[in-house]
Amino acid sequence: MSSNSTITFSRRAFMRTSSLAGGGMLIGFNLFQACKPKAEPPVDLSLLNYNDFNAFIKIADNGAVTIYSPNPEIGQGVKTSMPMIIAEELDVAWKDVYVEQGILDTENYQRQVAGGSQSIRFGWDALRQTGATAKQMLVNAAAARWGVDAAECSVSEGVITNAAGETLGYGDVVNEAALLEVPEEVALKEPKDYKIMGKNATNVDIDKITTGKPLFGLDYKAEGMVYAALVRPPAFGKKLVSYDDSKAKSMPGVIDVVKIGEKVRGLLAEDPSFGSKISSSDKIAVIAETTWQAFKAKEAIEAVWEDDTTVESTEDHDKKLTALLDGNEFNTMRSDGDVKKAFAEADEILERTYESPFLPHNCLEPMNFYADVTDEKVHLVGPIQTPAWKAGLVAKMLGREEKDILLEMTRMGGGFGRRLFGDFVIEAAEVSDAIRKPVKVVFTREDDMGIGVYRPAIKYRIKAGVKDGKITAYHLKEAAINDGMYGLIPNFFPAGAIENYQVDSAAYDSNITTGAWRAPYTNFLASAEQSFFDELAELMEVDKIQMRLDLLDKVDAEADERIQYSPERMKEVIKVAVEKSGWGNKPSHVYQGFVNYYCHNSHVAEVADVEIENGEPVVKKLTCVVDCGIVVNPTGAANQAEGGVIDGVGHSMYGDFTFDGGKGHAQNFDKYRLIRMREVPEVETHFIKNELSPTGLGEPTLPPAGGAIANAFKAATGNRLYQQPFTKNPELLKVPEKEVIG
């Protein structure tokens, strides 16, 4: 897609305007789809209806621009970058733009997607066109007032100038502009003319964050609100038999103790697609006046549990996944040529198995949600990435009309995929329905980590065949807990580069809840495949970078529509990474590891620098080169990219979560190791400058990090690492004696 819009879709289809009662113009628009035929923006701001439009721009008659968007912010900066795109095309000064979280307490609840790395990508055209169309209407209004041709007017920072040099501000003509027809064709800016995009804009919530203002779900309070803590099964596979709440009920502040679960089971019976994803066991909700009282009284509940389904362990999973890899029950996701035949004819074969554990998301803000179920309505407030889906489920569960559900989103203290999964929304609704009070369900850290949702444990087995010095066959097998890779992943690099290529996936059905985790599947697949390529290059005795470039030369992305990546863009990030990291030109005490990868529509190359300290390899630096198209907000983008890299280093080094008897080995940060300040390497990020549409950034820098450090560790220690986290096998993270002495 080019940045210059050649797409001809009707402006009228996704934006509408109205004049505000108090003066000014209101533009309603939709980011992802056309507006409903009859929808009109209101004339009164208190009636913003996100069911009809998922964002609004107000241009006041003093020229100030306010952007209202209910798009959830999980830390990826879209609350800053999306308005920047509008402001750019609207041609106003960034300092005159105000961004407000949309007020969702309207009669009709909005239906919209909250998409991690995808928000900018999908919103790009709609945001630009909306800004440009509004600008054109303002110019048309000014031209009409002057009696001149709109084409001879120019705009800079909200001021329109005609050929005679007369000027009018947006505020001067906004009331007239609001009455004009929405033009069908408008010109978009050339990237070289951007004044806002490409310049740093500080996080729009920065003042609130640095002064501790209420922003997050956990901070939300409402009149008469009480708190609920839930007694959950002590392990996956257990269900509640009975409980004694007499002690808890006598504790200070305790209002009620109720059992929930029945409604969720009803929902599961009705909607089995949701079924495998949520625990159907009864839970005991302890309701109290304060959070601490609820937490304390929860501990005083004496509950009896019994095995419902099998209680599983990591040891079992290990065997099951290996059996799947050894077996034959795969779903073939892509198959080119004939790998079997190619392996039979190969001169050399390399086969390796890689494994990764479950990982909790560990958002720093534990899961929580507010619900107030009354006869009139159901009011839900909190941090959720999938508001529309959850509102629908709550309606179904409580037998209510969807229009009675009002859901407001708060800023989120991290998402990482955990808040796509709205078990906590459902729980809050069931508790409030039971006690008929406004209530906030708050997870303790132990609830959040110990009996939550996890990245599935996965093993990959990769096999390559080499004949006459060329890679002729590549076979990737996946064995995953619950769900294997989806959709497009089998068409990522190296698909298309190797003649005989096959991707197979198999899954073991577990009762442990799993779900998307930052950069689903690729978060470990990149590490496995890119370590494999490193080893393959060693076997073939070829240059590691050249091998990758040669593979990319073979890809004809035009001929194969399924290919998701661009070989040219991939080569470019490789080239820049080689240059910026000083690849091959480092002093002998610096060991480097290389990775190139494509996911979430972005191309990334990373180089890890490792040095030996006290006989152990230490990750000192990562150089990260990203092609994510136009960078809207460089400071936000660099923050995201660095965060992704460090997150990737942290989880591949330390992230581990094992089960025994259905119970996780860690319940809190005393037993679960997250990367901390002293372990953080230097990160140097470079963005490829081009004029292509922006793509994902929240996720794609994470997957390559693990492979880059594994490859650098190999260079430093001679040991290949096949299992994450790398600290799981400390003996492999040692430099062999003789080398220390030498």
Added chain:
Amino acid sequence: MPTYQIKVNGASKTVDVAEDTPVLWVLRDHLDLVGTKYGCGIGQCGACTVHVDGTAMRSCSLTLAQVDGKSITTIEGLSEDGSHPVQQAWKEVDVPQCGYCQAGQIMTATAFLENNPNPTEEEVKNAMHGNICRCASYTRIKKAVLTAAENMG
């Protein structure tokens, strides 16, 4: 339930809570000071960091008896308008991603800089090691602490 007199952000407050209630929850639920965050409840993450007589402490692991007669400062009381040099440095460097850990980070950093106004990079890393940032904005946290030190110096 016992009644306690505590001093928070310069004001005297009377709270009526069970004696085992951590200061964190007194601040959040009783005094409406929600800037201090709950992350782990066991002194491991630093999200709940406040100053007690100028020393950075984990409010999730402090009882009211332990702060009796002492003066507590929370993120809301660090300055009236966000103008403390550490808050300013956080803005200058544009540190936050999700932002949830940042109040705790800022409180740890301000207490540290009080005692060590000219820290080395190594000292900053050690001082901030106890505060988790799940979004891994660590590079910018370090930079902001050093920037604040420079601006204060």
